[in-house]
Amino acid sequence: MRMKDRSIGPGRREVVAAGLAWAGAAMADARIAASREPLFDSHAHLVSPDTIRYPQVPADAPGATANLPGMGFRQFGTARPVPGAEAMAGWMKQKGVDGLAAIQKRGAYGLDNRYILDSAAHYPHLFFPVVILDAQDDATPGTVRDLAARGLAGVRLTGVMASDGGFPWLASDRALRLWDTAAKTGLVMEIMTNPFGHPVEALPVYVDLALRFPGVPIVIDHLNWPDAHGAPDFGLDAPLRALAARPNIFFKFTTINMDKLQDAGISSAAFLAHAVGLFGAGRILWGSDMGNTPGSYAELIGRARASAGHLPMAARRAVFHDNGRRLFTRRAGV
Template identity: 35%
Template structure:
């Protein structure tokens, strides 16, 4: 089985070259207590049998300064691609986005609208001021990771997907569906979004832990979601080091929860989807 980690974070030990600048001024606890450098990530990947990884900007440590993920990717282009954080509300967001991609640049971008340090779900990601950004992302065929929580903002997500059907949107942590309360209800909520062909799901420990706890009822979530999206629109990411477990433990968690899926589906989730979303990975792997 081939493995690509579609969601991990790195923090440099060199605070002079890469000074912290967390979004909103608040650093996440994991970034302060268990940071992992690019070199440390490579060592963990080698230990775990993970070929390549998508370095997702640690927004709650570096904010909009994507220097470290870019420099790390440029030093090991065979193993990494970079997803940076941008501000789509800026008047020059579309032009800046075009300048940031290409050889040695960003392979994708991330909008951080909710998370551990931003508990209130922002709905600015679909404000009219962002429309030039979304149009440019579609033009560039650039995946946009959207860190948000399903619920009150699901309507805004649907509006976005309908307005910009050509954009590839990758929903971080599947939007935190409430699997613990009801796997079936959460599965139906997520599956309903499968009608939007540009929407992809990023399956991480945030979901996998809840599915593991659900036992046999995990199928009540997984079955409708995989049927609605297809494995080719689902990608696994470890979320290391925001996740407290080791990388081997996180891989084992994912393999255990997904064990009942056909091998072809698991191969898509563990590598195929990521390589299509980020074709730089496929070219460098070849």
């Protein structure tokens, strides 16, 4: 009797199982590789534990953190460690963060920028200071020139729409003198129109400034506070999309955005992938918002890495490291 041929190779079930095992191992390897990629934190607030040397503004002062309106969405971190310079340096080393933009915390220090400047002087290859100044003060351009000679990375402007519908803190004649100084000194200009200050109405002003100062990198904090929506536009609507045509405008994606999305039940990874597809991987910068958003630094780093899950390696590297490092260290030569 003739025997039926029987394969001595693996059967279909074995092949499928092996394929699934390989795919799972590959995904695990990718996650491990991503967890080891270096980070540059483009948005962290340093706060001194020494309140005698670096006193904070009174709680009832205009612009103080305790005196600001609520965020309007839940925040999911719980810990609130004090991000002093020494502590931050240690946390960064533990988590593979090789530098950060030290953003002045106006709600804590107002326009007194001494702490971030002193911290940057002590850790010149780690912290790159971004100060907040009054753009309508006649002395500000001279102050910026002096600070630029001492390693300043950028200037942050914050405010709300005026009663006449304008944004004088951004684009008045006096403010434009500051922009001209930034252009001549190679500084980054960072903008945060407060979420209660009509940020959508400020978008045409951003475009005008980008056209007027094409050599100045303009960084928009928190992607200008988009509403938390899902597909297809994820809240990045037509007025914001119009900024894609201006190559010197960049956008920060921060834990504030992640909290807002999580509160609405929307995937941060899906949102970020959409934003990268819209603006390009070279124009989005990750920032932890440490010192403002609740959470330990390890927790904020973990959430950041999770939000990168839909990005290919090159885009992930750009958003979470290269873009921020290129912009905020370009004057430091590191």
